[in-house]
Amino acid sequence: MEKLTIVLLGKQGAGKSASGNTLLGCDSFLAAASSKQVTRACSVRHATVDQQIIEVIDTPGWGDSSQFDTEMKPNIIKHINQYKPQVFLLVLPIGRFTVEETKTVLNILKGLGDEVIKSMIVLFTKGDDLENRTIEDYLKESHTDLEKIIQICEKRYHVFNNKNSKDRQQITSLLKKINDLVEKNENTKVMSEQKKMTQNRQADNSVPEKIKSPTENGKSLDDQGSTDGKERKELEKLQEFTKENMEKQLKTIKEELKLMQQKADQMEQLQQEQKFLNGLNQKFKDLTRECMKNVKKQLTTMKEEGKPMQQKADPNEQLQQEQKFLNELNQKLQDFTKECMKNMEKQLKTMKEERKQMLQKADPREQLQQEKKKSKELET
Ligand SMILES: Nc1nc2c(ncn2[C@@H]2O[C@H](COP(=O)(O)OP(=O)(O)OP(=O)(O)O)[C@@H](O)[C@H]2O)c(=O)[nH]1
Ligand SMILES: [Mg+2]
Incomplete structure (x- = not known):
């Protein structure tokens, strides 16, 4: 475009x-x-x-x-x-x-x-x-x-x-x-360029001595005869060839110029876009910085507001809270002690019974009496 x-x-x-x-x-x-x-x-x-x-x-x-x-x-x-x-x-x-x-x-x-x-x-x-x-x-x-x-x-x-x-x-x-x-x-x-080039070409096209037209050589056409006709044709051919070549070159130059212009335009557009992106980037950075500043400010304000509230807190209420916490702790301690006592009593009882059984087994009289009792049961 x-x-x-x-x-x-x-x-x-x-x-x-x-x-x-x-x-x-x-x-x-x-x-x-x-x-x-x-x-x-x-x-x-x-x-x-x-x-x-x-x-x-x-x-x-x-x-x-x-x-x-x-x-x-x-x-x-x-x-x-x-x-x-x-x-x-x-x-x-x-x-x-x-x-x-x-x-x-x-x-x-x-x-x-x-x-x-x-x-x-x-x-x-x-x-x-x-x-x-x-x-x-x-x-x-x-x-x-x-x-x-x-x-x-x-x-x-x-x-x-x-x-x-x-x-x-x-x-x-x-x-x-x-x-x-x-x-x-x-x-x-383009037309004036072409005109200029044609004029330059005409000036440069000083025809070589050997193919100059007969009149230019100072001789009349009659003097030269048929060889002059050949030379004239050669000259025309040369001029035609030069013209074609120049036109081709002009076309190539124009196309190259157009391409260069297009490239320059693209570069300029890219530069503009880069500039715009840089600007956007900078704005984003500034915005982030601004936001961070605001958050810090808000935090400081919140801290400032929090301080007097802490200072203002009622000492009685604080004491009551601490007392409550101690009471709860005490209650928990009592419950735990009770539970421990119960367990210890249970264990003591079991130990007593076990001891009694052991004592019975150890006494021989007791053992004899037990055997008698068993045989009596068998007799009956
Ligand atoms: N009614 C009407 N007002 C116009 C029109 N064009 C421009 N104006 C008004 O003319 C005033 C001047 O317009 P600008 O575009 O600022 O003029 P300027 O040539 O850029 O002026 P400088 O930057 O000072 O050189 C503004 O108030 C425009 O709204 C139009 O077509 N009709
Ligand atoms: Mg203006």
Whole structure:
């Protein structure tokens, strides 16, 4: 996709920034009603409009031509050299135009030179002020100096109503005029290059001595006879061959130039995107830092608030709590002791019984009595 770079030029408050916004379809530039200069430096923005990358350079508006020459022109020229714009929009607001104002415009145009004027379209803003008139009606009513400006720009003009920026027709129509002009200028450039090359070729094509035409050798055609005819044919062939070769080379150079331009455009876009990402990254870092700061602040506030509450706590209540805890501990200790006592008693009882049984087994009398008892049971 080829990029189209457009520069907005005009007096203060003419509606340059507003027109840039209408063209790009977003509020990229600051536009405002003010008696002072609103845009103070050149700025560049771009967007895709009707499947075309449009790059707009907004410039500060002039008060008069000497101010333009000293304060604005150097920076504008710098931007022109850097961005190589294809089109300049001379922004003029519909309304009363003083003779002085038009003279200023004429002076500035003169200073900018033919190359800029060749790529210039007059963009009338505040089209809503035309009301029921056409732009042609307005131009007819205007004084001759305004007509002169239009003539200098070879009758290229367009009307914008920036208060109705959603009107797509006015944008599409301007882009068509711009693209037609760009194409026309490119064709003219190619043609003049070709012309220059042909002239150079003619100058360089000093025909070698041995194949010079008979008249150039100082001899009449009659003197030379049929051999001259052969030489003439050879010369024509050589010229044809050279012409073909040059044309081929020109075509290759043009294609290479186009490729280089495309690469440069891509690089520039990548740089812009990188710049944007860096900005985003920085913003994210700043935001995170800000958030951390806030969290720390909140933590300190919470700590500060917590302190007096701790200080304010009732000592009696604290004592009661501690007492309660001690009571519970005591109760648990008592229960545990009781349980232990019970277990010990049980074990003692078991031990007593076991001892008794052992004693009975150890006594012989007791044993005899037991045997007697057993035999008596058997007899019966
Ligand atoms: N009604 C109407 N007002 C417009 C139109 N275009 C611009 N304006 C108003 O004109 C005022 C000046 O517009 P800007 O775009 O800031 O003019 P500027 O040429 O950029 O001015 P500087 O930056 O100071 O050189 C703003 O209030 C715009 O809203 C238009 O088509 N119609
Ligand atoms: Mg502005």
